[in-house]
Amino acid sequence: MPKEFARRLLAHEVASARPAEANDSTAFHVCEKLRPSLSKYLGVDGFRSVLARALARAGAEIPWMRVLHIKADGSLEGLGELKRKLDSSSVAEGEIALVEQLLELLVIFIGRALTLELLHDIWPRFDGQKFLKEAEHYEEK
Template structure:
């Protein structure tokens, strides 16, 4: 079992917090973690294509299932979107949903880091969030 590293969880919590603050006024119901995933989609699709993005997301979800059992009800659609997450909002505590989304995103970024390296992964994150400072991150 590959658990999401504390550093990767910290990065994902920071991305979700940043996305929450950035979009507070928009009134959107989409969870911040889903918006983070959507913001990562364009640079990842450019890098690995739609099928590659879906494969990475599916693998990240499979790894996250080991840590967050309720994620087993979530599936990745052919377009790379999640199926089942909206239905869980009334059944799973919002804090648990937030934790599960952090784990899922941490697994996704961890897979990317293993495949393309730390520098390119962080470059993709910076591309999606150019105003966010990543200087304090340490993955070694």
């Protein structure tokens, strides 16, 4: 799935975040918002597995992401410490890679229609029409 979709979703999340949340990791916010819905379908262990795979795939592209950890409840930890060591563009690149990989895996495992429905339920104002076109392109490969 193109990085541009992940970038747009992260930008949408930044725009909708409350000021206190603005300094937190946007990718963590996206994952946290996806966690309850996906855990309902996949269970906590299933969500952890999908997120772990997304993190491994993102870590292959962005090596510093390999130090992040997934807690037992499926939440991510470790970026706070890294943000002090990395510049903002490196952090943004990693966040985009993680969200991109997570969305790609969702399309593979639950399909584009359910993925789009899930995204719309969480972010009703986010335009998913372009996502449908991008998902169709991805599935054709």
